[in-house]
Amino acid sequence: MVNPPPFHYPDIGDVGEGLVAQWLQSTGWLILHRRFLCRWGEIDIIAQSHDSPTPNSTLAFVEVKTRSPGNWDMGGRSAITAKKQTKLWRTAEIFLAQHPDKADYPCRFDVAIVYCQKIRKNFHELTSHSQVLASSVVAGYQFQLQDYIPAAFDSVNDNA
Template sequence: MPSERARRGAAVETAAQAYLRQAGLSPISRNARYRGGELDLIMRDGETTVFVEVRYRASAGFGGGAASVDLRKRRKLVLAAQLFLAAHPDLAERPCRFDVIDASGDPPQLHWLRDAFRLEDC
């Protein structure tokens, strides 16, 4: 049985995916696991492939979820995205970006950070 934390994380990811769908993005994949990292959501925004990291914190007192996407985490996400694109060559030639959904509070309030970081930031 999944832990309470795992259930909460899955619920927040589901809410984030619904939020992004309402904003016009289409789902490609969810919880794609690769060496060194996991891609929470992979969405399409027009021709752009969007890798979305969903971060939940009960309180924003320590900087919230977005602040936890540090350099080490960004590098893991980039590596996982590269492996995903290698496995999906039809998407590899399209533009891509990295977004973060920062969720905090109970019930979680979602804050979408488009283009939260770039490859050159890693």
């Protein structure tokens, strides 16, 4: 049988980001932006703590890594290099310049690790060695938010 056209496969990055956005909302965060793009790069999710929309709220710039189990880069953790951190930091600066009302908010850079696996006929559940924070099934694939790392890295200086 011929493989179905690519449009039958989900965009796993988009699905992983959607899962993380839903989880953030369920834990009290307001999603301000998804896939914020500028000349420096892209931030997957920008969220604000939902405590109150005041300067006491926190902004989280979230990098989502969606991977299959057993991948080469530790579930995406090793893909957050110093160069990537610098791009995220500069992109966040552009966002804050475009939204001066949020410029005084405390900010942090979070990383979310999502595992994705195609569901087979004898598939029961994605193998997991830790507690799953959220999960969903989309187009025959199981997605699990395995880890959410608040303040995964600090701001990066311009020499990085």
